[in-house]
Amino acid sequence: MKNNNFNDWTIEKGDYKRDDTSTWRYVRKQILRKRIKYTLITVFYLTTVSIIAYLLFS
Numbered sequence: 538m539k540n541n542n543f544n545d546w547t548i549e550k551g552d553y554k555r556d557d558t559s560t561w562r563y564v565r566k567q568i569l570r571k572r573i574k575y576t577l578i579t580v581f582y583l584t585t586v587s588i589i590a591y592l593l594f595s
Contacts, residue, residue, distance in 0.1 A: 557563050
């Protein structure tokens with residue numbers, strides 16, 4: 538059986554690198570982006586509805 542040294546890795550040697558998506562900083566940025574996105578969508582929707590209502594009822 539061929540051994541690829543798959544099981545011979547250690548954190549001390551630097552074989553393991555943590556992914557950015559696993560950090561709390563990345564998660565906070567992702568949450569902030571999502572909040573900004575939904576805020577902009579809501580503002581755009583309310584502005585559009587207000588303009589259409591103003592044009593229809595004035």
